Amino acid sequence: MTPLTVSIAGAVGSILMVLIVLELIRKRRLKERYALLWLATGIVLLILSLWRSGLNTIAGWLGVETYPPAVLFAVATFFILLVLLDYSTVISKLVDQNVTLAQRLAIVEEKLRARDRP
């Protein structure tokens, strides 16, 4: 069974994380699109921290017999990887848009210079 202190620490940490994400959205420092995955991470971790028997059962399914909180780490790691992968796709899209923007700028600037040329 998961030690009670681990469950409490996990729950407090998850709640803190959800609150921070919500606050960042409120201050418009985080777009909802990017907040969703973080919120999902916090909520799933919160559920797994509070639902002690559930965590035990899942650990049993996965063959984790000695230390059920290991599942908590595994789930957290999985979600962090998801977020990072999502960010890589976001960066790739930004790069594409950035390139297109630079190309348009170069073409438009040349057009302006050509117009000024005697």
Place this chain on the structure above:
Amino acid sequence: METAVSHVDPRLARLRRIAVVPAYNEEGSVTRVIDEIRTYDPGFEVVVVDDGSGDRTAEVAEEKGARVLTLPYNLGIGGSVQTAFRFALENDFELAVRLDGDGQHDAAYLPALIAPVLDGDADIAVGSRYLTGGGYRQSAHRHLGNRILAGAASLVTRERVTDPSSGFQALNRRAIELFANDYPHEFPEVEATVLVAKHRLRRVEVPAPMRERLAGTSSHGVLKSTYFLAKVLLALFVALFRRHAVPGETR
């Protein structure tokens, strides 16, 4: 711009034609490239793409009367030439040639390069270093890389590709349109070979030796070549599983 010169193929003289010259810190060689293109055919609109150079590449090219597209920061060769292809598409150019600003592509081979495009035998003609009979001097790791890529590109496109990374190219309107809309940003030529095949454009290779660069330094070290190889092989592999829109079928 309308000057027709006697030695220029009359079929070429009728076309709106553009010479695309990507240049990154090539102030020492870009003017000579411009001159050589004009010596062959003054009817070419020479467009130099200054890829965020720190030197006077843009100024010297402009003084030569070339049109200069200045990128606000370095995009790499693919992003550079795509800028010019977009420009060519928007300004209704019908034929484009590409010669790199470092002077390694010899304008004397332009007639041979353009011929298959003018004849209607190809949508894109590519100058190949490996069809010239004579050897091309390059470092061992680059030669090996080129051989691997040629093999991979031939496999993927099911056509004989000897020099997939050559940037010495002539393109008709269809090819200009394709590259304006879709072109890889980094190390683009090999991927573009596959792109061309997937879009069912006809690509031919023409023997064309390459010269040593006129000035400046080459942009490929061993590390960069390895990254290049890994990146391009990944792109080729993924391209196998990608379905490209074929012009005419979707439009």
